[in-house]
Amino acid sequence: MSYPRIRISDAAKHVGETVSIAGWLYNLRKSGKICFPLVRDGSGTMQCVAVKSAIPEELFETLKGLTQESALIVTGKIRAEERAAGGYEMDVEAADVVQKVPEEDPYPITPKEHGVDFLMDHRHLWIRSKRQHAILRIRHEVIKGIRDYFDSHGFTLVDTPIFTPAACEGTTTLFEVDYFEDEKVYLTQSGQLYNEATVMAFGKVYCFGPTFRAEKSKTRRHLTEFWMVEPEMAYATLDDVKQVAEEMICFVVARVLENRQEELKTLERDITKLEAIKAPFNRMSYDDAVKKLQSLGSEIQWGGDFGNTDETLLTADMDRPVLVDRYPAEIKAFYFEHDPDRPELALGVDLIAPEGYGEVIGGGQRVSDLETLKKRLDDHGLPHEAFGWYLDLRKFGGVPHAGFGMGVERFTAWMCGTEHIRETIAFPRMLYRTRP
RNA sequence: UCCUCAGUAGCUCAAUGGUAGAGCACUCGGCUGUUAACCGAGUGGUUGUAGGUUCGAGUCCUACCUGGGGAGCCA
Numbered sequence: 348m349s350y351p352r353i354r355i356s357d358a359a360k361h362v363g364e365t366v367s368i369a370g371w372l373y374n375l376r377k378s379g380k381i382c383f384p385l386v387r388d389g390s391g392t393m394q395c396v397a398v399k400s401a402i403p404e405e406l407f408e409t410l411k412g413l414t415q416e417s418a419l420i421v422t423g424k425i426r427a428e429e430r431a432a433g434g435y436e437m438d439v440e441a442a443d444v445v446q447k448v449p450e451e452d453p454y455p456i457t458p459k460e461h462g463v464d465f466l467m468d469h470r471h472l473w474i475r476s477k478r479q480h481a482i483l484r485i486r487h488e489v490i491k492g493i494r495d496y497f498d499s500h501g502f503t504l505v506d507t508p509i510f511t512p513a514a515c516e517g518t519t520t521l522f523e524v525d526y527f528e529d530e531k532v533y534l535t536q537s538g539q540l541y542n543e544a545t546v547m548a549f550g551k552v553y554c555f556g557p558t559f560r561a562e563k564s565k566t567r568r569h570l571t572e573f574w575m576v577e578p579e580m581a582y583a584t585l586d587d588v589k590q591v592a593e594e595m596i597c598f599v600v601a602r603v604l605e606n607r608q609e610e611l612k613t614l615e616r617d618i619t620k621l622e623a624i625k626a627p628f629n630r631m632s633y634d635d636a637v638k639k640l641q642s643l644g645s646e647i648q649w650g651g652d653f654g655n656t657d658e659t660l661l662t663a664d665m666d667r668p669v670l671v672d673r674y675p676a677e678i679k680a681f682y683f684e685h686d687p688d689r690p691e692l693a694l695g696v697d698l699i700a701p702e703g704y705g706e707v708i709g710g711g712q713r714v715s716d717l718e719t720l721k722k723r724l725d726d727h728g729l730p731h732e733a734f735g736w737y738l739d740l741r742k743f744g745g746v747p748h749a750g751f752g753m754g755v756e757r758f759t760a761w762m763c764g765t766e767h768i769r770e771t772i773a774f775p776r777m778l779y780r781t782r783p
Numbered sequence: 784u785c786c787u788c789a790g791u792a793g794c795u796c797a798a799u800g801g802u803a804g805a806g807c808a809c810u811c812g813g814c815u816g817u818u819a820a821c822c823g824a825g826u827g828g829u830u831g832u833a834g835g836u837u838c839g840a841g842u843c844c845u846a847c848c849u850g851g852g853g854a855g856c857c858a
Contacts, residue, residue, distance in 0.1 A: 374819075381815040398815065415808090430816065450809065453793085458819040459807050460795055464850050520856090537858095562856055563784065575858065654855080697858095706858060754858030779850080 350422050355391035358425050358435040365440065367422040368393055371475070372413050374458055382411050384439070386421055387475070394431040395421055397439045409442055416454040416475070418445040467769070471783045474773055481610035482770050486759045488607050490555075492599035493576050493755075497553045500591075502578060505545040507538030507554045512733065520561035522571075534559035537752060540682070542579035543713060543740055546748055553578040565778050566655070567767040568705060570756060572776035579750030585684075585694040585712045588749045589670050592698055592708050593628050595753075596668065600624045603762050616764040620666070620702060629669035633692070636661055636671045652678050659703040668707070672696040681727040682720075684712040684747070696751070704761035710751020717741035 353366045370388030377383065380399040385392055399407045413419070420443040428436035448454055455465075456472055466473045473479050497504070510524065510532040521533040538554040545552045555576045562569065578595075580587055603611070604621055611618060631639070640647050643660050647653065652674075653661065662669055676685055676693040683693035695711030714720045720741055724731055731738065759771040769775040774783065 376817045376820050377814090378817070378820085379814045381817080383817050383820090385818090394818080396816080400815085430818080432818065453809060455793070455808090457794065457808055460819090462795070462851085464790095465794065467850095558858085560857070564856060566853070566855095566857095569857075573858070652856085655853090709858065752858065757858055 352420075355386075355388045355393045355433070358391070358393065358433070361425045362427055362435070363425065365422065365424045367420055368437065369420045369445075370418075372415055372417045372419060374415065375410075375413055377411055382407070384410055384413060384421070386419070386437075389480075391433055392477075393433065393435065393437055394428075395423065395437045395439045402439065406439070406442060409444060410439065413444070414448040414450060414453055415457070416472075417447045419443060420445060467775075467780060468783075470774060477613055479770060481607075481613040482759070482763050482765060483773060484610050485603060485607050485614075485763050486755070486771055488603050489599055489755060489759050489762060490574075492602035493595065493753075494555070495602070496595045496598045497576075497578060500551070502551040502553045503545075503549045505542075505549060505552045505554060506556055507535065507541035507545075509535050509556065511535045520563075522559050522561045536560050537575070538577050539579070539750065539752065540737055542577055542750060543682075543748065544736065546579040546581045546750070547740055547744060547746075550582075551578070551580050563778055567769075568655070568757060568760075570768060570772065570775055570777055573757075573768075573772070574755040575752050576755065577750060577752040579748060581748045582746050583712075583749040584747055585672060585696060585749060588710045588712070588751050589630070589672070589696055592670070592696075592710065592751055592753075593626050593668075596628075596698070596708075596758075597624065597626050599758075600762070611763075614763050614765070616762075620764070621762065623666040625667065628667050628698070629665055631669055631671050633671055633674045636669075650675050650677065653699075653706075655705060658699050658705040662699055662701045662703075665701050668698050668700050670696050670698050672711075679711070681723045681729065682713050684714050694749075698751075698753075700757075700761045702761070702764075704757060707757050707761065708751050708753045710749065712747060712749040715741060715745045715747045717745060 350365050350367050352369060353361055355368060368386055368388055370386040373385040373387040373392055375382065375384050382397050384395045384397070386395055397407055397410045421437060421439055422441040423437040423439040426436050426438060427434060455469055456476060474483060510526070513531070513533060521536060524532050524534060526532045536558050538556065542552055542554055553576055556574065557572055558575045559572050561571065578591065580591070600621055604618070637647055637649050640657055640661060645657055645660055647657055672695065673686055673692040674695050676683065676691055679693040679695045683695050686692040686694055693711065695709070697706050698708035699705060700707045714723055717738060720738060721731065724734060756768050756771040760768050763771065765771060769777060
């Protein structure tokens, strides 16, 4: 006799019914004549109960002998139960062990504590653990929220290439890849230049994909491969960027709070910190930010970029992000439009998250005039030939346009309150770690 | 790349320069409501590698390897 298969997250709808759950043994607690196998199925965890006197001897022995992470399909009646973690419990009537983990080579990740190195080496298994599972589900919610926001605000998803020719942004380090016939290409570090082309076709676009940076950064906020969403808008300015960034973040935060309560609880995330993320965000010019930092004891001088400690210091008294705009043009890329009133400033904006999560968004208004762009390329020592198509965009209907990029992992880390960005992607790629 | 800390049982960690130990995991036994269950017993070690100092090194020194944290750079 076979019973309907349900997912643990739907248990509430099946109280009183006999159903099957296909999953893996998360943990097993047992005493002489009763045992509690905890089964997880990816949607949740179900505490099962088996009382020796109530079931066949063979079934009881099978359950009692289960090893951690053995695969099994359990069948039984669902019952509301206060003593069980999820609020529901299954009285086991049958169990089909699909694969038993051997005792002599047990599952390496025990319910006790482990070190970072060990866990990272076992990342392919670590993602089964409650905490990691919760983080990756929140990541999913974040991505879905981002897409829903842009899709419902007139943006078209137009993805940009991952293989790119050499001269994209110039400054940052690129990963080089062998292409055919001795040609070299590079892994993209931003889809932005291509967005500037697609935006002139669609008006409002975004790209969403992996980006690569061969920076030898060794901090809790860096990955060499990370996901970035980059919206771009035609007939738009710096102010539009700030408004969209603020709106989008509020939208996604609300989604996470609405749909991922359980996961936030698992992570022991202070919800009030997320609830505080509401418009209007703080707004500040680079000039004022430098002054504020200096008054707080920072060594920063006008013209320099903010370090990690500066970002944390700047937001220490804030409960929501701050949008810092009009940076010195010298520390920004060639494609930024300059402030017409103060040409030494670039019309760029960074969104710095509170709680030390730092720069989550960077963006601004792009150069729209052909001659200005040519001059900017010269100033940065970039060859016009490599930017032929990019210059075309200013020749054929050039208009003011603006956009930004947001790092998905940094944003997710902020939502989750995690110490390290490596936990916010299933298989992180970092300076000295490319496995598993 | 630089600074800094750490490598001891499968895992997490102890051990004044003087006999390498505990908890967890695993095995065996006990327990009918457990919540990282608990109680008793057992198995488990070339102390990251190579040199050096010393009567004697897990411990001190040198180099290297691996990893953590931070800086710079960035999302």
